[in-house]
Amino acid sequence: MSIVASPKEQGFDRRASSRRRSEFLQTLLSVVPMMVADGITIVIAMAFAQVLLGAVFPDVHYALSRQLLPLLAIAAVTFSFGGAYRICGLHPSQELRRIALLDNTSMLLLLMTNLLFSESSTPYELSLICVTLVSLNLIHPGVRLVSRTLLSTQSWWGWSVLVVGSDEHAQRVTRHIEKNAELAMRPVGILTSYELHAATTTHEREQLARDTVSASHASIVVMAVEDADPTSYCSDIDFWSTQAQDVIIVPSDFQWPTLWTEARDIGGIMGLHARAKLLSQWRLVAKRLLDIGLVMLFAPLLIPVCLMIATLVRLNSNGPVFFGHKRIGRSGRTFTAWKFRSMIPNANEALEKYLSDHPELREEWERDHKLKDDPRIIPGIGHIIRKFSLDELPQIWNVLRGDMSLVGPRPIVESEIAKYCDVFPLYLKVTPGITGLWQVSGRNNTTYQERITLDAFYVRNWSPWLDLYILARTIKTVLLREGAY
Template sequence: MPLLVLSSAGLQSGLLLNSICVATFYIACAAIYGLYPGTGMSPVLELRQSVLAAMAAFAFAIIANFFLATLSLSELTVFCVASVVASLLVPLARLTTRRLCSRTSWWGENAIIVGSGPQGRAIYRYYSRAPQRGLRPIGVVDFAKTASAQDSLDLAGIPYLGSVQRLERLRRKTQARWSIVAPGGCETIDMNEVLSHAGNFSNVLILPSQMQLPSLWSGSRECAGAMGIHLKDHLHNHPARAAKRFVDICISALALGVLSPFILVFILLLKLRDPGPAFYGQTRVGKDGKPFKAWKFRTMVIDADQVLEEYLENDPDMRQEWIEYQKLQNDPRIISGIGSFLRKSSLDELPQLWNVLKGDMSLVGPRPCMTSQTSLYGNVLPLYQRVRPGITGLWQVSGRNKTTYDQRVRFDSYYVTNWSPWLDIYILIHTLKTIALREGAY
């Protein structure tokens, strides 16, 4: 019997054989791409590896049919369509499974944090809030057993497990497989001592102190007998950047055509509610520091600046909120009804599709900042200016108005230093979720 033959007589058996073949190939490819168990893997990297594993599984199935059986054009078409569908569904299935399993007590692998400084505490809190990543921090050990370290950790609500000398005993007691060394902010550190006690852990992750290095596409490399961190800047990948611009043009042109009836309706409603121009253009800073006019639906009253100043003058608390976030939750300038709807749904930014088509902006990138806000970026401003600002970005899908401007700057810095097409895809997927659930916009 030929392998993987789809025929009218044995359609069901052929489908079953092909399904088993593809599933087997996927399991093997997923293992090769490091998806099992995938503990602590970045969701952006997991997205890439999941898509590549699914595509590779169908590619192997096509090759098997071609060499070991017969492969018709219709069968090839089915395989290609199924591979595209699987590339969409597999990452979604993994994400859903992670979130469901993370609610159980058996999910994840125990981890011990080495280092009670700010970096170690931040790592503990991060993984405690993100159990779907597969790491469950059970506490922190310090490089020196001091009462002050224990007191400070107790105040922060982080379990203090003692000194680094207790690592082996703690590993056996808790069956921890991971040890995360976070030296940032610690006064003294003897890495030889740490490694001597952490050597029996299945996995030891050492963080490079407080340096804000790109993390998604970096790797270790031997250099003259010492370990070095190899950083790869994907912004120098010209084909990838050309593909990004091609996608920007295609999607923005298509979206403007499809959404034009809705845009006309919004224009009419805005003019009926508050006479004046339907669009509002504001000068923003773009790539290489070049200014451009970013367009939005006008969702504020005509004399918005005067209204804002009077409002802040009479309310010190709101002025502090404006200084910290550069936004107000209860903004008196918003046109009631249609203006509030457009802002909360993020549809007020639809006209920026024209900016994308022109090349001023991209679909994904740092949020375009005003010229008066460039000083808030400090020495990170050159990073911001390396790419086109975007309609959506990490800031928009990571809390948006719930984050401070300093956090927004860090999101922009992370995006630029870790950029790749996969990061853009990840952000676009989460943007759809953010818009659907109306998260973080006001």
């Protein structure tokens, strides 16, 4: 006796099968390009190591072929099981930490394999592995960031997301995801609470959810929740967990610490473990050592550039080469932040006259303290050093003195304290920086309130990995002059 499925059951099976194929294709399109980029990076790193070692071992040229395939195999396994490709919703700074750990694990496994199982390993091969380890740590994070940035511009890359919640909050979450395309999340639809509540029965509600997920081919449901009581939406979590592969909960308060916050079980209830990394003395010492180390490393390159800029400023405008301005630092201590002078000597008078002649621009100035066509800028050299942020190079002296860090919140003046409101105590916890999240997130294209929000995010989520991410992004931002004027 055969049992024949009903048309309804057959339709459901077809939809489920179609959804599984869609999810598999999404994963394939999102993961394979990054796997290829990782493989190419490993090849380049080992080839670069062999070139460097060629001067020491000029007569040996065969170790690359013997070590490359085992390394690629080890890396493929390590990266796959280590979560290198579970990047959906993962902040790039978290990815840098994960990639560094997996790179070092792969290279150490290769080294152990050679020491334990290969009787023919030569000093050259062992040296090749060690130099590859160093070059991979230097090259791979940058390649990963570039790969994600380029892939995020493609409509086919990333996992499709259905946002569920009240209309206003769901729209806000959708815009935020779209703005951060490098998170590998692609919003494909919104299902509002009103539409769900319009379903009169549980069956209709389930049917609406299934049809929406199936039609949008969403593999992830993002719940935009507004109720502060988790028990009020626990049933919704259970419900959506049966409809999609993954469920992500986004509360209405966007200001929670996020990067290093972990869920904890406290006797059957959920807790969030947020580490106050700014209170960790050794991490602050590591940040300080990173500042000094990077300044010393790039000093031979920076000194000639600074001398050239100083000469050009002197030749194109009367007055001092440097400009100092009082800023508020850590714990409220004031200091003089130095810059190359990019404005004419009578800058304040020129600004006031310009605003009097163009009253429509006064609101822009009072809101952002910036003007796209600033009359105070020294013609030529002034515009160049501001567009490429070269006017801030003298702040390296502030870094060496300990007044500033390479990365941190934008240093503010006393008149800006009132605008920071509740965020100002957070600002006082850290040393302001030459670069920061504001500089790599649009700079002058962001509003003043967005700058404050970015500063608060940095303080709440600070880590050395976030600093390294911002430094890497700064290079791209400066070279492409993103948001500069």
